[in-house]
Structures are given as C-alpha cells and as structure tokens.
Amino acid sequence: MRTNTTPSRRKMLMLAAAAVTTGIIPILGHTDDDSHEDYDSDGKYASGNNTTFALANTGLTANIVVIGGGMAGVSVAKYLRLWGGAGIKVTLVEPSLTYTSNIMSNLVLNNTRTMSSLAYGYTSVATKYGVVIKQAAVQSINTTAKSVALSDGSTLAYDRLIVAPGVDFMDAYGLTQSDYENKTPHAWRAGPQTELLRTQLANMSNNGTFVMTIPKAPYRCPPGPYERACLVADFLKNYKGSASKVIILDENASIQAEVDNFTYAFNSIHRGVIDYRPGVTNIQINPDTKVVTYTDQLLVSQSINAQVVNPIPPHRAAGSAPGSWLANAGLNNSSSNGVPDGRWCVVDVLSYESTAVAGVHVIGDASSCGLPKAGHVANQEAKICADAIIRIAGGQAPDSGPVANSACYSPITASTASWLTAVYQYDASTRRMAIASNGGVTSGARATEAASITNGNFRQMNTWFNTLMGDTFS
Numbered sequence: 001m002r003t004n005t006t007p008s009r010r011k012m013l014m015l016a017a018a019a020v021t022t023g024i025i026p027i028l029g030h031t032d033d034d035s036h037e038d039y040d041s042d043g044k045y046a047s048g049n050n051t052t053f054a055l056a057n058t059g060l061t062a063n064i065v066v067i068g069g070g071m072a073g074v075s076v077a078k079y080l081r082l083w084g085g086a087g088i089k090v091t092l093v094e095p096s097l098t099y100t101s102n103i104m105s106n107l108v109l110n111n112t113r114t115m116s117s118l119a120y121g122y123t124s125v126a127t128k129y130g131v132v133i134k135q136a137a138v139q140s141i142n143t144t145a146k147s148v149a150l151s152d153g154s155t156l157a158y159d160r161l162i163v164a165p166g167v168d169f170m171d172a173y174g175l176t177q178s179d180y181e182n183k184t185p186h187a188w189r190a191g192p193q194t195e196l197l198r199t200q201l202a203n204m205s206n207n208g209t210f211v212m213t214i215p216k217a218p219y220r221c222p223p224g225p226y227e228r229a230c231l232v233a234d235f236l237k238n239y240k241g242s243a244s245k246v247i248i249l250d251e252n253a254s255i256q257a258e259v260d261n262f263t264y265a266f267n268s269i270h271r272g273v274i275d276y277r278p279g280v281t282n283i284q285i286n287p288d289t290k291v292v293t294y295t296d297q298l299l300v301s302q303s304i305n306a307q308v309v310n311p312i313p314p315h316r317a318a319g320s321a322p323g324s325w326l327a328n329a330g331l332n333n334s335s336s337n338g339v340p341d342g343r344w345c346v347v348d349v350l351s352y353e354s355t356a357v358a359g360v361h362v363i364g365d366a367s368s369c370g371l372p373k374a375g376h377v378a379n380q381e382a383k384i385c386a387d388a389i390i391r392i393a394g395g396q397a398p399d400s401g402p403v404a405n406s407a408c409y410s411p412i413t414a415s416t417a418s419w420l421t422a423v424y425q426y427d428a429s430t431r432r433m434a435i436a437s438n439g440g441v442t443s444g445a446r447a448t449e450a451a452s453i454t455n456g457n458f459r460q461m462n463t464w465f466n467t468l469m470g471d472t473f474s
C-alpha cells in the first residue's frame with residue numbers, strides 16, 4: 001500500500017533548495033521582470049558595483065571570472081560576493097540577456113506554464129551583490145596568461161576562473177543541429193525548441209504516436225525524460241484521444257530515477273498510452289518522414305511511424321567538441337570505461353577545481369563529480385565552490401567533508417507530482433560525491449522518492465521551484 005509523504009520529508013524538501021554546506025541562510029524571492037535598461041555599450045551592467053546589499057569587509061581580495069549565467073554560474077557569482085565580501089571582484093560572462101529555466105519547462109508542453117514564466121534576469125545579482133555582468137560569449141581561455149577572450153573582441157584577466165557553461169547536444173540518430181532546431185526538437189535546453197515541440201503536440205491528429213528517445217546516462221536531469229513522457233501522455237489522452245501512444249526508446253537498461261513512481265505511472269496512471277522500451281540500440285530517425293528504426297532488447301530490428309519525434313540526444317560539456325573553446329583549454333578530461341571520451345570536466349569535489357588545469361573550476365552540468373546533472377545540484381556545487389575559493393583566498397584549505405543535497409519534483413499529470421531527494425557526501429576512497437545514509441557514505445544507497453503521486457506534491461513543487469530560483473537569481 002502506497003502511503004502519503006511524511007511532514008518531516010516535506011519540510012526537508014522545502015528547505016532543500018536553501019541548504020548550504022556552510023550554514024549561511026540564503027535570501028529568498030525571485031524576479032523575472034528585468035528590463036535590462038542598464039547595460040552600457042560594452043555590455044556591462046552599468047550599476048555593476050553599486051550594491052544595494054551591504055557586503056562584508058572581509059579583507060579578502062581576488063579577481064574571479066565566471067563563464068555562464070545559468071543555475072551554477074549565477075549561484076557561484078552571488079555567493080562569492082555575499083560570503084567573500086566587497087574585495088572579491090566577480091565578472092559573470094553570459095551571452096543572453098535573460099535565462100530561461102529548463103526546470104518546469106516540460107509543463108510548457110501541456111500548456112500548464114508559459115515560457116515567459118520561466119525567464120529570469122541578472123539585475124538582482126548585479127545591483128544587490130555587485131556582480132559585473134558582461135554580455136558576451138567566451139571564445140577561448142588562455143590558462144597560461146590567465147585570461148579569457150570574448151565574442152565582442154575584449155579579454156578579461158582572472159586570478160581564478162569558474163566555468164559553468166552547461167551542455168551542448170551531439171549530432172545523433174542521423175540528425176543534425178538544424179533538424180533539432182526545425183523538425184525534431186530535443187527541447188532539452190528550454191527555448192525555441194520547447195515552443196516548437198509544444199506546437200507539434202498541439203497539432204497532432206487524434207490517436208497519433210509520439211516517440212521520444214533517452215540517451216545513455218550521464219545526461220542532464222535523470223528523471224526529466226520520464227517526467228516528460230508522463231506529461232505528454234496526460235496531454236494526448238485528454239485532448240487527442242485515448243488511443244494516442246507515447247513510445248519511449250530508452251538506451252539505458254532501465255528507468256534512471258524514481259523507479260517506483262515512474263513504473264507505477266507507466267503501468268497504472270498512463271496505462272495503455274505509455275509504451276516503455278528499455279535497452280534499445282541503433283536508433284535512426286528520419287526527420288522528414290518521422291520513421292524511427294532501432295534494435296530492441298532481443299536484438300530484433302524495429303520500425304515505428306511516428307507523428308512527432310522528440311529525440312533527447314547524448315550531450316557533453318558546452319564547448320567540449322574537438323576544436324572548441326573548452327576542449328582547447330584541455331578541461332574535458334573525462335573517461336568512459338577507462339577510455340577518454342572528452343565529454344565532461346573531471347574536478348576535485350572539495351573545490352571543483354579542474355583535475356587537468358590549476359586555477360580553473362568547473363561546476364554544473366559540465367563537471368564530472370559523482371553528483372547528478374541537475375539545477376538544484378548546480379546551485380549546491382556553486383556554494384561548495386564559492387566556499388572553497390573564499391577559504392583559499394584566506395590562506396586556508398577547502399572544507400574536507402562537503403555535503404550536498406539533491407531534490408527534484410516530477411509532475412506526472414497536469415495537477416499531480418512525485419519527488420526525489422538524496423544527501424551526498426564526500427567519499428574519500430573515490431574522491432567523488434556519493435549518496436549518504438545513516439550518517440555516512442553507504443555503498444548502493446539510493447535516493448529517496450515520494451511514497452505516492454499527489455496533488456499536494458504538485459503544490460509543494462511550485463514552492464520548491466520558486467525557492468530554488470529565488471536563491472539563485474535574487
């Protein structure tokens with residue numbers, strides 16, 4: 001018998017977004033209405049150092065450049081200033097004027113949320129904390145000269161560099177970047193592709209077939225694809241006929257997160273609509289005819305005529321393709337089964353300093369550290385990294401036992417949700433983060449998932465989301 005979420009667990013999830021390893025309480029609230037009127041001709045936020053927040057005079061000094069204004073980059077920029085004080089100069093380099101949250105973006109597909117409700121600006125981090133915003137893309141890193149070259153032709157010098165650029169999507173299944181943008185959107189970075197996929201769903205005829213693919217782990221947001229399948233199934237059966245189909249082609253051998261709740265959702269809540277097919281290989285997609293072919297678990301070739309195809313391709317640290325800026329700096333030193341694959345940046349999880357390049361830290365989805373690739377986690381990694389850099393600036397060693405929390409809500413229908421949470425701790429034997437239970441790292445420990453899928457979880461999800469985004473952008 002499935003039971004309700006306990007009050008203590010609920011409280012833990014609410015507080016999770018605010019959890020920090022150093023015990024400093026973050027400021028809550030969020031903004032999504034920035035006017036961006038205050039950028040000067042260099043793309044710098046004009047009121048950059050006029051903080052409305054009283055920063056401490058710690059006596060510490062450092063010149064930090066952060067690449068990427070997403071969940072990890074904005075969090076680290078804000079907390080470096082908040083904890084490090086006025087002498088820690090922080091410049092955040094980001095090409096976009098606003099950030100669109102991936103979190104909650106699956107709810108755009110069934111019209112529960114709008115894209116504009118997911119937009120966050122940089123005014124708060126600039127005006128409250130004095131982070132200098134530079135609107136540009138990083139094009140190269142000179143790790144010897146300690147400088148970055150930007151798309152506007154300027155260069156920025158740094159004492160320490162923090163790299164938080166998120167992910168790039170690889171050409172896969174016979175598709176190109178142009179196919180993702182125009183015909184078969186992955187929508188795994190919220191933006192125009194999310195709108196395209198929403199329109200394609202809205203235009204599906206009755207009782208049609210939607211096919212989505214899931215790449216081998218590690219990928220961004222482990223429960224996210226299964227969440228999307230549930231929301232699409234909910235939308236199709238309510239608006240496009242109960243004989244509609246959502247076929248999930250998973251390159252993994254099994255569901256990667258919230259196994260109990262997604263299994264229940266597939267077999268009960270969305271029974272007859274969701275058809276989950278794990279362990280598939282050789283996926284090929286024709287972006288024009290929408291014919292999908294693959295080899296199933298029994299090594300039999302299969303073919304599906306789909307109406308809409310949503311491939312989530314394998315991804316890698318942004319800029320890590322051969323010849324690109326992050327790869328040229330030598331930061332993408334990960335391996336898969338002992339073979340270098342150049343997809344992720346391995347870090348020392350006590351400080352998030354790259355194991356390949358001294359003085360450069362990598363946080364968020366681009367890093368490889370034992371933590372899942374998630375926005376909540378990116379915010380946590382940012383705080384551990386900020387704390388370590390401040391300690392280093394003060395002549396100390398980083399904290400030797402960092403702890404991080406991961407929490408995630410997953411909508412299952414337009415009004416119900418599940419959740420997942422875990423505490424991660426430094427594992428000295430592997431020098432990575434691992435799930436902790438009973439006060440220490442425990443081999444085989446799993447994240448805890450909600451005891452049931454409820455309306456209450458859905459309401460709490462919005463509180464969790466607003467808290468996390470407020471802690472990051474406000």
Ligand SMILES: Cc1cc2nc3c(=O)[nH]c(=O)nc-3n(C[C@H](O)[C@H](O)[C@H](O)COP(=O)(O)OP(=O)(O)OC[C@H]3O[C@@H](n4cnc5c(N)ncnc54)[C@H](O)[C@@H]3O)c2cc1C
Pocket residue numbers: 067068069070071072073093094095096099101102103104105106136137138139164165166167187188189190220221224318319363364365366373374375376377378407408409
């Ligand atoms: C559909 C979906 C649902 C999700 N749901 C959840 C959820 O419920 N909970 C959760 O915790 N996570 C969720 N995630 C995952 C979460 O969104 C990511 O893990 C998180 O955004 C990673 O943060 P990041 O800072 O590493 O990357 P991002 O947030 O992607 O930010 C990277 C930033 O770097 C910038 N950048 C890139 N290249 C450069 C360059 N050369 N120069 C300067 N800037 C650059 C980009 O413009 C971008 O703003 C979800 C993801 C998806 C796709």
